Amino acid sequence: NAGVTQTPKFQVLKTGQSMTLQCAQDMNHEYMSWYRQDPGMGLRLIHYSVGAGITDQGEVPNGYNVSRSTTEDFPLRLLSAAPSQTSVYFCASNPGRGSDEQFFGPGTRLTVL
Amino acid sequence: LAKTTQPISMDSYEGQEVNITCSHNNIATNDYITWYQQFPSQGPRFIIQGYKTKVTNEVASLFIPADRKSSTLSLPRVSLSDTAVYYCLVGNILTGGGNKLTFGTGTQLKVEL
Numbered sequence: 001n002a003g004v005t006q007t008p009k010f011q012v013l014k015t016g017q018s019m020t021l022q023c024a025q026d027m028n029h030e031y032m033s034w035y036r037q038d039p040g041m042g043l044r045l046i047h048y049s050v051g052a053g054i055t056d057q058g059e060v061p062n063g064y065n066v067s068r069s070t071t072e073d074f075p076l077r078l079l080s081a082a083p084s085q086t087s088v089y090f091c092a093s094n095p096g097r098g099s100d101e102q103f104f105g106p107g108t109r110l111t112v113l
Numbered sequence: 114l115a116k117t118t119q120p121i122s123m124d125s126y127e128g129q130e131v132n133i134t135c136s137h138n139n140i141a142t143n144d145y146i147t148w149y150q151q152f153p154s155q156g157p158r159f160i161i162q163g164y165k166t167k168v169t170n171e172v173a174s175l176f177i178p179a180d181r182k183s184s185t186l187s188l189p190r191v192s193l194s195d196t197a198v199y200y201c202l203v204g205n206i207l208t209g210g211g212n213k214l215t216f217g218t219g220t221q222l223k224v225e226l
Binding site: 004035040041042043044045059090092101102103104105106107 | 155217
């Protein structure tokens, strides 16, 4: 199993541009989440999903959209990038109810100029 | 979600036992306690999880007193490779809270020779 994969690893955007961060897992996990981590800070939850077709907002959802059309994929869309969105983005998956073990991807380092 | 408080940083030497305590005064009846480890430029990695008393695995031990208002992660005989940030999280995994957890800023453990 590849686990949780994220692409790209690095990305530089200009203010106002849009892009999609990709996340995929091959463990048939029910739950998936997106976090951002700013320098010297903990992870903050952006959006999460408890199954295909079901998404909900986390702590810091503004400026981001998600969708979950399949169990495997959970892309994160930046609608109009802003410098405040410069961060490292982590995707995670979790087997589902009854489990608290999240499996994290390697992260995407995003810089918005 | 229960809020957690842990020391910002700790220093230790190789071969010593390290105990990191986390306070979670408003933990709910159905909440579990989970600890994650994060190395620089990597996503967090699950270490251990417990509900009460003591849990031990090949990596660490988790001590939870009867009132469950705190917990202690114990790392036996640390090495340089244990230098990382350690996060204490509290959440209700039984109702699907496992992917909506708040990570906080964690404890930076530095192990020296």
